[in-house]
Amino acid sequence: xxxxxQMKNKESIEGSILLVLSIFFIRESLxxxxxxxxxxxxxxFPLIITSMALLFSISLILKSIGKSSAYREQxxxxxxxxxxxxxxxxxxxxxxxxxxxxxILYLCGFTFILGERRWWIxxxxxxxxxLSIQYIFGNLLGVLLP
Amino acid sequence: xIRDILNIIDLNFILLVFAGSLTGLFVGAMPxxxxxxxxxxxxxxxxxxxxxxAMALIMGVYTVGVYSGAVTAILLNIPGxxxxxxxxxxxxxxxxxxxxLLALKTAAYYSFLGTIVGLxxxxxxxxxxxxxxxxxxxxxxxxxxxxxxxxVGSLTSKNFTKGxxxxxxxxxxxxxxxxxxxxxxRFTYGxxxxxxxxxIIPVLIGLFGFSEILYQITLNQGKSEALDVNRDKxxxxxxxxxxxxxxxxxxxxxxxGALPGxxxxxxxxxxxxxxxxxxxxxxVPFGEGAVEGIVAxxxxxxxxxxxxxxxxxxxxxxxDAVTAVILSAFYVHGLRPGPLLFSETPEMFMVILAxxxxxxxxxxxxxxxxxxxxxxxxxxxxxxxxxxxxxxxIIGSYAAxxxxxxxxxxxxFGILGFLMRRREYAVAPMVLGLVLGGIMDSNxxxxxxxxxxxxxxxxxxxxxxxxxxxxxxxxxxxxFNFVSFGRTKTDK
Numbered sequence: 001x002x003x004x005x006q007m008k009n010k011e012s013i014e015g016s017i018l019l020v021l022s023i024f025f026i027r028e029s030l031x032x033x034x035x036x037x038x039x040x041x042x043x044x045f046p047l048i049i050t051s052m053a054l055l056f057s058i059s060l061i062l063k064s065i066g067k068s069s070a071y072r073e074q075x076x077x078x079x080x081x082x083x084x085x086x087x088x089x090x091x092x093x094x095x096x097x098x099x100x101x102x103x104i105l106y107l108c109g110f111t112f113i114l115g116e117r118r119w120w121i122x123x124x125x126x127x128x129x130x131l132s133i134q135y136i137f138g139n140l141l142g143v144l145l146p
Numbered sequence: 147x148i149r150d151i152l153n154i155i156d157l158n159f160i161l162l163v164f165a166g167s168l169t170g171l172f173v174g175a176m177p178x179x180x181x182x183x184x185x186x187x188x189x190x191x192x193x194x195x196x197x198x199x200a201m202a203l204i205m206g207v208y209t210v211g212v213y214s215g216a217v218t219a220i221l222l223n224i225p226g227x228x229x230x231x232x233x234x235x236x237x238x239x240x241x242x243x244x245x246x247l248l249a250l251k252t253a254a255y256y257s258f259l260g261t262i263v264g265l266x267x268x269x270x271x272x273x274x275x276x277x278x279x280x281x282x283x284x285x286x287x288x289x290x291x292x293x294x295x296x297x298v299g300s301l302t303s304k305n306f307t308k309g310x311x312x313x314x315x316x317x318x319x320x321x322x323x324x325x326x327x328x329x330x331x332r333f334t335y336g337x338x339x340x341x342x343x344x345x346i347i348p349v350l351i352g353l354f355g356f357s358e359i360l361y362q363i364t365l366n367q368g369k370s371e372a373l374d375v376n377r378d379k380x381x382x383x384x385x386x387x388x389x390x391x392x393x394x395x396x397x398x399x400x401x402x403g404a405l406p407g408x409x410x411x412x413x414x415x416x417x418x419x420x421x422x423x424x425x426x427x428x429x430v431p432f433g434e435g436a437v438e439g440i441v442a443x444x445x446x447x448x449x450x451x452x453x454x455x456x457x458x459x460x461x462x463x464x465x466d467a468v469t470a471v472i473l474s475a476f477y478v479h480g481l482r483p484g485p486l487l488f489s490e491t492p493e494m495f496m497v498i499l500a501x502x503x504x505x506x507x508x509x510x511x512x513x514x515x516x517x518x519x520x521x522x523x524x525x526x527x528x529x530x531x532x533x534x535x536x537x538x539x540i541i542g543s544y545a546a547x548x549x550x551x552x553x554x555x556x557x558x559f560g561i562l563g564f565l566m567r568r569r570e571y572a573v574a575p576m577v578l579g580l581v582l583g584g585i586m587d588s589n590x591x592x593x594x595x596x597x598x599x600x601x602x603x604x605x606x607x608x609x610x611x612x613x614x615x616x617x618x619x620x621x622x623x624x625x626f627n628f629v630s631f632g633r634t635k636t637d638k
Contacts, residue, residue: 018311028333032330037595037598038594039595039597040327040328040595041328042325042327042332044590044594045586045590046318046333049314049317049318049321049583052314053311053315053318057311059307060307060308063307075364079363079364080363080564083363083536087536087540087557091553091557103537106533107533107534110533110536111533114529114532116530125530125533125534129533129534130537133537137545143545145544145545146550
């Protein structure tokens with residue numbers, strides 16, 4: 001799916017979002033100061049950083065005003081979103097099921113979404129991988145798995 | 147000294163270093179598993195061993211573990227540790243061009259060189275370097291970290307404003323959690339998981355690893371064919387031609403490694419920046435697969451090993467997390483690092499040096515034989531490789547602190563990294579900001595606190611030699627950034 005975007009207008013939007021976030025966190029940082037010396041205040045450093053971010057956001061907005069140019073963004077974002085959704089689902093299943101069954105389902109789904117249709121390959125990857133990881137991490141290295 | 151080292155080395159010692167090296171190769175390459183973790187496990191495993199044997203194993207893990215972070219950095223764009231972030235900048239582009247084997251060999255040779263230089267400095271001038279490290283004040287630490295941040299220019303070839311925003315977001319994220327000085331919670335909003343701050347490992351894995359998977363899937367839809375790993379014949383002459391840059395980077399690495407808390411990430415980035423300044427016309431531009439980028443980064447981060455051992459052995463002050471664990475190993479075995487180490491148990495100094503030297507030879511052996519076998523990994527089709535890599539990203543994020551919240555963070559930063567790449571924001575400055583933010587925050591406030599009670603503020607701020615040098619470096623670095631970005635705009 002290919003579409004044409006106006007890069008510089010998007011930079012104005014990004015700059016504006018960062019500007020709003022900077023202002024928000026400047027306010028939040030000021031709340032951290034409770035009357036002690038500024039030199040040791042937990043608010044000092046976040047205040048400096050968010051103020052600098054404010055300045056750079058304004059710079060980004062100013063650079064993008066009045067200069068529009070088109071460019072192409074490419075790619076299949078739908079596929080990416082499916083993978084992200086699958087990964088979040090995996091996270092939920094990890095807490096409910098054991099590591100191995102939820103990982104088998106995750107890898108099956110992932111390889112299928114990417115276009116693999118040979119079930120024996122999907123099966124090999126989905127079963128061998130979690131078993132190997134369980135053995136190497138869990139048994140050999142003593143690392144706790146989810 | 148050479149005779150003393152040779153007296154310690156026997157077959158048993160070599161085999162133990164080899165066993166540690168194999169462990170280090172695997173652990174260092176896996177994001178989420180760290181050399182610190184492996185060393186800590188070994189301290190408990192080797193509790194009842196003879197000290198020489200325990201140190202041999204630990205030094206093997208340490209030396210090869212630091213190098214092996216470069217393997218996944220080059221092959222998969224997932225740095226094995228923060229100190230390998232700079233290696234991804236040119237290592238991964240080389241991999242994509244079919245020069246993965248050249249990149250891995252370069253990393254192996256110059257990691258070897260960096261380790262040797264670091265250990266030589268340790269052996270010959272440990273006390274002098276320790277004296278210099280002791281002279282650093284909190285303001286100097288802050289300025290050093292700030293200097294590291296100004297190298298953002300090296301990491302953002304296209305847009306300095308976006309690079310700085312990325313770095314500032316990273317620094318801001320480092321402030322989330324418990325304030326190290328006053329102990330109050332900052333920006334946690336009642337979330338207990340955020341109290342301990344945002345861990346670097348899930349951020350690293352998300353921004354580099356998971357986001358790369360999402361990015362490649364979006365571009366290629368999982369259909370791209372396997373890359374040709376070894377397109378060109380490897381010329382050792384080409385690799386060795388950068389020996390002088392390797393030595394310069396090693397010296398930067400050992401000096402920065404000697405500063406407690408500074409470490410590999412700072413050293414490798416400053417060395418990378420230095421390489422960019424001194425190599426005006428590389429064969430391939432930096433950031434697009436320049437061999438010089440890998441030379442600088444790997445020589446510096448491995449030279450940090452020798453550097454970090456200097457304050458540990460001479461002052462009983464650890465130079466980094468791994469040396470903190472090694473320090474505990476010394477105490478467990480009844481030894482006392484510090485000024486008395488050389489008079490009471492001088493042979494332990496030689497054991498560390500011997501373990502390090504053999505470990506550096508293992509970098510060459512394993513780096514030139516085993517690591518190239520790993521380079522076959524990028525020859526696997528994406529629709530088979532990416533699910534496994536994604537799973538390793540999830541396991542790696544979890545393994546660091548066995549907390550599902552870290553996996554959630556990794557996914558969030560993975561999505562953020564994907565969006566940043568599409569909008570041409572560099573991700574490396576964000577990681578750099580996160581690493582340096584903690585150093586900057588606490589040292590800045592300590593410096594301000596000391597200045598507020600000082601009689602001679604101007605003198606304390608500007609007239610100390612180290613402070614003046616660091617301030618000058620920052621001004622030069624910032625000027626260089628503005629000049630080079632101005633030149634890029636003019637060329638366009």
